[in-house]
Amino acid sequence: xxxxxxxxxxxxxxxxxxxxxxxxxxxxxxxxxxxxxxxxxxxxxxxxxxxxxxxxxxxxxxxxxxxxxxxxxxxxxxxxxxxxxxxxxxxxxxxxxxxxxxxxxxxxxxxxxxxxxxxxxxxxxxxxxxxxxxxxxxxxxxxxxxxxxxxxxxxxxxxxxxxxxxxxxxxxxxxxxxxxxxxxxxxxxxxxxxxxxxxxxxxxxxxxxxxxxxxxxxxxxxxxxxxxxxxxxxxxxxxxxxxxxxxxxxxxxxxxxxxxxxxxxxxxxxxxxxxxxxxxxxxxxxxxxxxxxxxxxxxxxxxxxxxxxxxxxxxxxxxxxxxxxxxxxxxxxxxxxxxxxxxxxxxxxxxxxxxxxxxxxxxxxxxxxxxxxxxxxxx
Amino acid sequence: xxxxxxxxxxxxxxxxxxxxxxxxxxxxxxxxxxxxxxxxxxxxxxxxxxxxxxxxxxxxxxxxxxxxxxxxxxxxxxxxxxxxxxxxxxxxxxxxxxxxxxxxxxxxxxxxxxxxxxxxxxxxxxxxxxxxxxxxxxxxxxxxxxxxxxxxxxxxxxxxxxxxxxxxxxxxxxxxxxxxxxxxxxxxxxxxxxxxxxxxxxxxxxxxxxxxxxxxxxxxxxxxxxxxxxxxxxxxxxxxxxxxxxxxxxxxxxxxxxxxxxxxxxxxxxxxxxxxxxxxxxxxxxxxxxxxxxxxxxxxxxxxxxxxxxxxxxxxxxxxxxxxxxxxxxxxxxxxxxxxxxxxxxxxxxxxxxxxxxxxxxxxxxxxxxxxxxxxxxxxxxxxxxxxxxxxxxxxxxxxxxxxxxxxxxxxxxxxxxxxxxxxxxxxxxxxxxxxxxxxxxxxxxxxxxxxxxxxxxxxxxxxxxxxxxxxxxxxxxxxxxxxxxxxxxxxxxxxxxxxxxxxxxxxxxxxxxxxxxxxxxxxxxxxxxxxxxxxxxxxxxxxxxxxxxxxxxxxxxxxxxxxxxxxxxxxxxxxxxxxxxxxxxxxxxxxxxxxxxxxxxxx
Ligand SMILES: [Zn+2]
Numbered sequence: 001x002x003x004x005x006x007x008x009x010x011x012x013x014x015x016x017x018x019x020x021x022x023x024x025x026x027x028x029x030x031x032x033x034x035x036x037x038x039x040x041x042x043x044x045x046x047x048x049x050x051x052x053x054x055x056x057x058x059x060x061x062x063x064x065x066x067x068x069x070x071x072x073x074x075x076x077x078x079x080x081x082x083x084x085x086x087x088x089x090x091x092x093x094x095x096x097x098x099x100x101x102x103x104x105x106x107x108x109x110x111x112x113x114x115x116x117x118x119x120x121x122x123x124x125x126x127x128x129x130x131x132x133x134x135x136x137x138x139x140x141x142x143x144x145x146x147x148x149x150x151x152x153x154x155x156x157x158x159x160x161x162x163x164x165x166x167x168x169x170x171x172x173x174x175x176x177x178x179x180x181x182x183x184x185x186x187x188x189x190x191x192x193x194x195x196x197x198x199x200x201x202x203x204x205x206x207x208x209x210x211x212x213x214x215x216x217x218x219x220x221x222x223x224x225x226x227x228x229x230x231x232x233x234x235x236x237x238x239x240x241x242x243x244x245x246x247x248x249x250x251x252x253x254x255x256x257x258x259x260x261x262x263x264x265x266x267x268x269x270x271x272x273x274x275x276x277x278x279x280x281x282x283x284x285x286x287x288x289x290x291x292x293x294x295x296x297x298x299x300x301x302x303x304x305x306x307x308x309x310x311x312x313x314x315x316x317x318x319x320x321x322x323x324x325x326x327x328x329x330x331x332x333x334x335x336x337x338x339x340x341x342x343x344x345x346x347x348x349x350x351x352x353x354x355x356x357x358x359x360x361x362x363x364x365x366x367x368x369x370x371x372x373x374x375x376x377x378x379x
Numbered sequence: 380x381x382x383x384x385x386x387x388x389x390x391x392x393x394x395x396x397x398x399x400x401x402x403x404x405x406x407x408x409x410x411x412x413x414x415x416x417x418x419x420x421x422x423x424x425x426x427x428x429x430x431x432x433x434x435x436x437x438x439x440x441x442x443x444x445x446x447x448x449x450x451x452x453x454x455x456x457x458x459x460x461x462x463x464x465x466x467x468x469x470x471x472x473x474x475x476x477x478x479x480x481x482x483x484x485x486x487x488x489x490x491x492x493x494x495x496x497x498x499x500x501x502x503x504x505x506x507x508x509x510x511x512x513x514x515x516x517x518x519x520x521x522x523x524x525x526x527x528x529x530x531x532x533x534x535x536x537x538x539x540x541x542x543x544x545x546x547x548x549x550x551x552x553x554x555x556x557x558x559x560x561x562x563x564x565x566x567x568x569x570x571x572x573x574x575x576x577x578x579x580x581x582x583x584x585x586x587x588x589x590x591x592x593x594x595x596x597x598x599x600x601x602x603x604x605x606x607x608x609x610x611x612x613x614x615x616x617x618x619x620x621x622x623x624x625x626x627x628x629x630x631x632x633x634x635x636x637x638x639x640x641x642x643x644x645x646x647x648x649x650x651x652x653x654x655x656x657x658x659x660x661x662x663x664x665x666x667x668x669x670x671x672x673x674x675x676x677x678x679x680x681x682x683x684x685x686x687x688x689x690x691x692x693x694x695x696x697x698x699x700x701x702x703x704x705x706x707x708x709x710x711x712x713x714x715x716x717x718x719x720x721x722x723x724x725x726x727x728x729x730x731x732x733x734x735x736x737x738x739x740x741x742x743x744x745x746x747x748x749x750x751x752x753x754x755x756x757x758x759x760x761x762x763x764x765x766x767x768x769x770x771x772x773x774x775x776x777x778x779x780x781x782x783x784x785x786x787x788x789x790x791x792x793x794x795x796x797x798x799x800x801x802x803x804x805x806x807x808x809x810x811x812x813x814x815x816x817x818x819x820x821x822x823x824x825x826x827x828x829x830x831x832x833x834x835x836x837x838x839x840x841x842x843x844x845x846x847x848x849x850x851x852x853x854x855x856x857x858x859x860x861x862x863x864x865x866x867x868x869x870x871x872x873x874x875x876x877x878x879x880x881x882x883x884x885x886x887x888x889x890x891x892x893x894x895x896x897x898x899x900x901x902x903x904x905x906x907x908x909x910x911x912x913x914x915x916x917x918x919x920x921x922x923x924x925x926x927x928x929x930x931x932x933x934x935x936x937x938x939x940x941x942x943x944x945x946x947x948x949x950x951x952x953x954x955x956x957x958x959x960x961x962x963x964x965x966x967x968x969x970x971x972x973x974x975x976x977x978x979x980x981x982x983x
Contacts, residue, residue: 081767082755097767123904133704134900141903152903160901161908166894170912173919186964190973193954203904213907264748313749321751321779 035337036361037297040241040253040288041111041354042281045087046132046234046260047320048304050074050331052274059274062282063302063333070300070335071377072344078306078330078351080320084135086305086351087256091139093355093369105143108368111355112153113141115252118364124208125251126153129241131233132258133159139256144368152203153254154212156244158236161216162224170220215247230269231276234259238280242287249293251362255284263308263318270318299336299361301354306330336361340379349374406553409471410511410596417462418455421508424501425461426450428483428494440490442468442479465508474509475599511596518596519544521589528606531884532668535577537603539589542573548593557602558586579607582884609884609923639674640667640937647945648863652678654944655863656854658983659822660685662694663876666884667941682854686847692723695730698821699737701872703760706893709746716740729843731814734761735805739798754778754800761804763813811836815849822850823859824867866982871899873983874909881942881975882916884923913975917968927967931959934967942974944983 049055054072057064078086079095088096092108112126130136134157141152160166179187204212219225224239234257241255257277263270281302288294310324320327330351335341338361352371359366360373425433426447433444444461447453468479481487483495483505495502510518522541529535537554544550554575556567560583567587568576577587585605591598639645653673657665665673673681685691696719700710711717716737722728728736737743738761747753754775758764766775774789778800781787786795792803804810815835819827827835838845853859869877875895879887887895895912899905916922927934935955939947947955958965974980 079767085767097765128903134897137900137903155901155903157901160897163894163897165890166898169891169894170915173915173921175915177914177918179914182964183969186958186962186969187973187976190955190958190965190970191977193951194974194977194979195948195951196977196979204906209904209907212902212904213911216902216908217911264752319749319751321749 034361034363035297036299038249038251038253038294038299039336039358039361040255040284040298040300041090041358042255042257042284042300042302043087043090043305044257044260044277044281044302045083045305046258046273047083047263047306047308047318048260048274048330049307049318049326050329051307051326052271053278053304054331054333059271060278062278062285065282066285066300066302066335067333068342070333070339070341070343073332073334073347073349073374073377074329074344075346075348076303076330076332076351077348078304078328080306080323080327083258083261083305084138088139090303090305090351090354091254092142093352093366093371095352095370105138105141107144108142109144109147109151110139110142110153111358111366112252112254113144113147113151114355114359114364114366115362116151116153117147119251119362121251122208123152123154123204124211124248127241127244127248127250127252128153128155128254128256129237129244130155130157130256130258131159131237132256133157136256136258139254149203153252154204154208156216156240158224158240159233162219162222162236162240164225167220167225211247215243219243229276230262231259231273233257234273234277235280238277238284242284245284245287245291245294249291252358260304264313265315265317267312267316267318296337299334299338299358301332301334301358303332303351303354304330305351334377338379339377345376347376407592407597409474411471412462412466412469412508412511413513414459414462415514416512417465417508418458419514420504420512421465422447422453422458422461423450424495424504425465426453428501432490438490469509471509471511474506477509480505480509506599510599513595515546516548516593516595517545519548519550519591519593519598521591521598521601523589523601523603525602526604526606528608529577529579530668531579531582531607531666532672533578535579535605537575537577537587537589538573539575539591540573542589542591542598544591544593546593548595550591550593550598553590553592555588556585557588559583560585577605579605582607582609609921640671640940641933645674645940645946649674649678650940650946651944652860652863653681654983655867656681656685658867658869658873658877659854660691660694661876662698662873663880663886664941664944664983666880667937670940678860679855682851686851686854687724689720689724693720695723696720696733698872699734702817703737703743703746705737705740705742705746709742711740711742716742726844726847730846731805731811731839731843734814735801738805739801744797750779750782751775753797754782757801757804761813762807762809763816764809808836808840811839815839818850819853822853823862825858825862868982871896871905874981875899875912877983878909878913878916878975882913882971883919883921885921909981910976914972917972917975922968924966924968924971927959927970931956935959935970938970938974942971943977943979 053060053063054067054074079089080086081089081095081097085096088106091110091112092106093111094108096106096108112128115121116123116126128140130139136157137155140155141147141149224236227235227239237255237257241253244250244253259273259277260270262273285300288298288300306320307327307330308318308320309322310326311322313319332349332354350371352369353374354371356366356369356371357374357377425444430444430446432438433442434446436443442464444464445457447457465479468477468482470477474480478487480502482489484502495505507518512518520543521539522543523537523539527535527537539552539554542550542552552571552573554567554570556565556577559565559579560581563579563581563583563585565580565585566578568578577585579585585607587603587605588600589603590600650670653670654665657663657669673684676684700706705711719728719733719736723730723733738757744753747756755766758766758771758775758778764771764774777787777789781789781794781800782797784795786793789800789803790807792806794800794803812832815832816827835849839849872892875887875892879885879891899908902908925934932952935947935952939945939951955970959970
């Protein structure tokens with residue numbers, strides 16, 4: 001916590017930002033040679049076996065539709081290191097050993113930080129939409145001294161904010177009024193009089209803050225809050241992602257799904273969650289295809305963080321811990337202007353390769369990633 | 380022997396009559412209604428007003444009265460029957476609630492409507508009858524003001540001296556608190572005196588009841604509504620009705636020269652430290668009344684006061700549930716776990732043992748299903764191990780075997796069940812070390828020194844009850860005191876709790892905390908949402924806005940102290956007072972909003 005504050009302080013004093021931004025970011029954009037201008041990474045997490053996705057195409061007609069336009073990699077090696085750590089590995093390009101219940105920033109920079117820092121991309125163009133609660137917040141930036149909060153992604157966890165319960169809390173107290181001009185002036189006069197040490201500017205500029213605030217206030221009462229049933233969290237995450245796509249047209253958009261983990265208790269519910277997520281991923285893909293600004297310049301990659309055990313447990317569910325190929329090998333489905341079309345690529349790759357590949361597509365280096373750029377996917 | 384029998388009889392009488400729990404056993408039981416008083420004073424009224432309908436079984440509705448042939452000379456057996464019939468509609472414990480009275484007064488569904496009005500003499504006689512009046516003795520009258528105001532922690536003087544008895548008997552007093560906000564524990568001193576002192580401990584509406592006894596009969600109780608506004612702290616003195624006598628009702632407004640908040644010598648470092656301590660232990664900021672109570676104490680005394688209270692352990696417990704992510708459907712709603720905070724504050728269980736109890740619970744089990752998840756999470760969260768590291772894989776696999784029921788040895792201890800595994804883990808030095816490591820980080824915001832960790836873990840393993848003493852040592856240590864100089868950022872839970880206390884003078888309910896916290900956690904940058912929620916609370920009905928005009932200097936000063944944890948600089952004070960004076964837009968509410976929406980409020 002100390003670190004965060006001191007970093008903010010430093011930022012506020014103009015130190016880091018003023019020194020590093022122009023030096024590192026300027027040359028990068030000129031070096032771009034890919035057609036991709038936007039990347040979407042969907043971590044189809046919660047533990048999803050290939051057996052229920054590309055192994056059963058009827059479960060995932062939309063993923064298959066994307067695969068037809070792009071590539072399928074059925075041999076993606078993963079490690080079984082807890083949902084969070086494995087998901088984090090996708091975004092950092094490093095095998096992460098975060099604990100299952102770990103709720104702290106990782107050590108390594110994320111794909112979001114690489115893109116924001118090296119392509120000099122503002123916060124409103126780098127987003128992560130998640131389900132699954134507070135832990136996911138640690139995916140948007142790490143504690144690496146050269147990166148960190150000032151290069152973090154904006155995050156919305158649809159589960160936490162667009163739900164009936166939060167809306168009811170607000171409703172019980174009544175809706176706030178919008179402050180008038182006079183009031184704003186009076187408040188700012190009083191606040192200017194405060195002898196507080198100069199503080200940080202925060203992540204977003206005023207314009208972005210206002211857009212986010214407006215979107216949130218609309219959505220709290222909107223349709224996303226009314227999504228229910230198994231897989232509702234994932235459906236919300238994608239629904240938010242579609243809105244973010246529409247409002248901000250981000251350079252990099254991450255989506256984290258988690259509901260498939262219902263498999264611990266029920267195989268059938270797990271398959272149901274997969275089908276519903278596939279449907280939503282289809283909607284996201286269609287939203288991109290319908291937007292002329294995004295259609296020909298957006299690359300999507302969908303992959304789970306790991307699979308699940310080979311055999312059912314006593315509850316007729318599927319755990320994850322048997323070290324079987326079902327658990328440790330998953331598949332990646334992708335499509336985009338720089339990718340091959342309609343190809344299945346059986347070469348062994350790793351989930352940590354997604355981060356450097358996304359960076360390469362956007363023309364930035366993933367400096368600390370241990371993964372490889374998947375050049376063989378390119379056409 | 381004889382004394383024992385008498386005691387038993389008295390006890391039985393008290394139990395039989397025992398009106399409500401909490402009534403002191405020494406107070407006399409209510410008297411039974413008297414037949415002779417009924418015959419002399421009530422029977423005739425019932426003939427006139429009631430017997431018309433109530434003598435007919437079809438319209439009697441349960442109270443079947445005899446009609447007197449000659450009302451001036453009724454037959455004794457008919458009077459007796461009417462007496463017995465009426466008796467069934469008298470509530471001796473709460474005479475005023477007797478159906479006989481409530482029906483007659485029209486308060487309760489009654490076919491005949493209000494046949495007596497509550498001010499009529501006939502009503503009084505009926506009431507006296509219910510109270511047990513006899514021809515020789517009428518019940519006494521209790522009298523007190525029916526409404527007073529005060530503030531949390533203040534002493535409110537309640538005056539019953541105008542009570543009396545129509546027969547001029549001496550009266551004894553009995554005061555008691557009959558209602559109050561949920562969870563209150565208000566104190567009432569001098570409950571058997573002509574005047575009593577009431578000290579509310581949280582805002583809301585209280586009802587205090589006064590009854591007097593003339594040696595034979597109880598009076599009707601009178602109720603005093605005590606209003607304790609949500610945020611009256613900063614105008615405590617002004618919020619009162621004019622006092623009936625000099626010196627009463629204003630006991631809470633400390634004399635100016637003795638109010639620790641007013642003293643020009645309030646040391647900024649002391650206020651800052653107090654606020655830091657309050658946030659670290661209670662996860663919220665201090666109230667003005669608390670600042671007033673704690674400022675005169677030494678830092679050590681303040682630490683002791685906080686660690687003795689229930690709130691500290693309730694906060695600690697919630698923190699553990701959050702650490703183990705036992706939230707929502709995994710959150711214990713009842714059962715033994717919910718009693719942990721109380722047991723901790725009463726020293727009936729040690730802190731390490733309380734953590735183990737949580738881990739052993741069905742909720743933890745449900746949260747971490749399957750051998751792999753369960754064993755991994757226990758090793759990670761209770762031992763601080765990185766399970767994926769090669770050297771720990773063996774432990775994980777052995778643990779899974781034990782969980783599945785196979786006889787296995789881990790750390791030289793044998794077991795063959797999930798429970799054995801947890802027992803073995805909590806016996807390890809490593810478990811104590813991890814608890815100390817994470818507790819130290821959460822209270823002090825930094826990592827504990829290795830040497831200290833070893834020593835503390837050894838101490839705790841020998842005596843798990845030593846946790847509190849250890850925590851105290853940390854909080855009074857020079858490092859902790861020096862650390863208060865560096866502001867820490869409020870994380871989501873303390874931010875939500877503080878916002879509720881600072882604006883509504885109450886903690887959020889669990890649902891409020893959960894939902895607002897989750898919403899805050901759902902954004903990488905919660906700033907816009909923090910402001911929205913702050914504004915929602917500020918503009919809600921629950922926010923009581925103080926009148927800053929009474930004493931603007933004091934008002935501004937107290938807002939700075941409680942919201943920012945520092946007294947205002949002279950220049951700030953002057954600007955704020957001037958703004959309140961000259962700018963019609965600048966109200967008390969706006970001043971509070973300016974401070975709560977400031978960047979400084981985001982830290983503590
Ligand atoms: Zn799982």
